Amino acid sequence: MKAILTFNAGSSSLKFALYPIEPALADTPEMVGQIEGIGVHARLHARMRSGETFDTDIPPPAKDTLEAHHRQALDTLLVWLRDHQTDMTLVAAGHRIVHGGKRYSAPMRLTGDVLMKLDGYVPLAPLHQPHNLRVVRAVARLMPELEQVGCFDTAFHRSQPEVAQMFALPRALTEAGIRRYGFHGLSYDFIARQLESALGAERGRGGVVVAHLGNGASMCAMRDGKSVASTMGFTAVDGLMMGTRTGSIDPGVLLYLMDQKGMDSAALTRLLYKESGLLGVSGISSDMRDLLASTAPEAREAVDLFCYRIGRELGSMAAAIGGVDAIVFTGGIGEHAAEVRRQVIDQTVWLGATLDGEANDNHAARIEAADSRVAIAVIPTNEEWMIARHTVDVLAAIGSTATEA
Numbered sequence: 001m002k003a004i005l006t007f008n009a010g011s012s013s014l015k016f017a018l019y020p021i022e023p024a025l026a027d028t029p030e031m032v033g034q035i036e037g038i039g040v041h042a043r044l045h046a047r048m049r050s051g052e053t054f055d056t057d058i059p060p061p062a063k064d065t066l067e068a069h070h071r072q073a074l075d076t077l078l079v080w081l082r083d084h085q086t087d088m089t090l091v092a093a094g095h096r097i098v099h100g101g102k103r104y105s106a107p108m109r110l111t112g113d114v115l116m117k118l119d120g121y122v123p124l125a126p127l128h129q130p131h132n133l134r135v136v137r138a139v140a141r142l143m144p145e146l147e148q149v150g151c152f153d154t155a156f157h158r159s160q161p162e163v164a165q166m167f168a169l170p171r172a173l174t175e176a177g178i179r180r181y182g183f184h185g186l187s188y189d190f191i192a193r194q195l196e197s198a199l200g201a202e203r204g205r206g207g208v209v210v211a212h213l214g215n216g217a218s219m220c221a222m223r224d225g226k227s228v229a230s231t232m233g234f235t236a237v238d239g240l241m242m243g244t245r246t247g248s249i250d251p252g253v254l255l256y257l258m259d260q261k262g263m264d265s266a267a268l269t270r271l272l273y274k275e276s277g278l279l280g281v282s283g284i285s286s287d288m289r290d291l292l293a294s295t296a297p298e299a300r301e302a303v304d305l306f307c308y309r310i311g312r313e314l315g316s317m318a319a320a321i322g323g324v325d326a327i328v329f330t331g332g333i334g335e336h337a338a339e340v341r342r343q344v345i346d347q348t349v350w351l352g353a354t355l356d357g358e359a360n361d362n363h364a365a366r367i368e369a370a371d372s373r374v375a376i377a378v379i380p381t382n383e384e385w386m387i388a389r390h391t392v393d394v395l396a397a398i399g400s401t402a403t404e405a
Ligand SMILES: Nc1ncnc2c1ncn2[C@@H]1O[C@H](COP(=O)(O)OP(=O)(O)O)[C@@H](O)[C@H]1O
Pocket: 010, 011, 012, 013, 036, 213, 214, 215, 216, 243, 286, 287, 288, 289, 290, 292, 331, 332, 333, 336, 337
């Protein structure tokens, strides 16, 4: 049976799945897994459709750089995949590519020329794009016969009105592509397709704010299942506070650090992307699980700030869609951290959103109180399935024999 392998390199994880595509794309994968905690405490977990599971701790690399941690995660995964082959015939690999820039707004075949153009966006997504492209090149080396398809995190947001995509910069810079792109688009695309069944037709097509809270975190305001506004912008450092990223910050702070503290762009990049967020504020960890388990006041303050920033940005998202019918939580934190959801919803009384504490603690699919004017849902995201869906569609569009049964 023919199958597609998907890869999703996030900032702290490398996720993969194997989806049969005959007679049609399967809803559940033959095998799925991830290396999570890259840079903190990396661990490979995989699960076969048969129920068999694999768990392995990955020892830290000799060199303690994030780059070395990501390279090691990829090498470990490729060896693991080689040693755990199924009887399926691989026909394509589908990849999450975080930045497609102005040029790429739909999933497409990854040719050498496209890869070179995508290299140009590495500076715009330093925690993701190099890892995304490294996976593509490694697969091309090891399995040159496979078609490879790129699915862009930025693509889902191209439905936003022009004003939502513009900075108040001189026109020539906007035309040169310095604009708000938005990210986590594969996750939002997947969630958008679940809204009607999770919330009912009317609410699902209404004003919905989706909070994708993972190591990277953002929110997307949707109407009719389409992106209207998002908290991330030109890069994935904007908007919410994240595991190691600042989120929105007064640009005056950066000018001050350059002028008064002698920081150059490399030092600022490190500060904004790798040393801030939950890690910087707590001084303990970028991992929400560690902070929720800690009794240190700095850990509590980091969690409080994370939740406060979400509450503030929720107001902005609500305004962009003219009112909120539903709030959806997803991503590693959104799906699993009841405490974070509680703190966020505590700030939304003004919107008419109130929580059912017990449903929230049980991670139920719907967690609003009976008298809440706003529906509140927890929907597990599935970027892997979304990548597989887009990959099948691209193969069909290019007339690849891979999709012929
Ligand atoms: N059970 C849990 N409770 C709280 N936080 C969790 C839990 N499981 C995962 N997380 C958090 O989810 C985050 C990772 O989210 P994920 O979406 O997998 O990351 P990435 O952005 O790398 O794709 C980490 O901060 C992790 O601590």
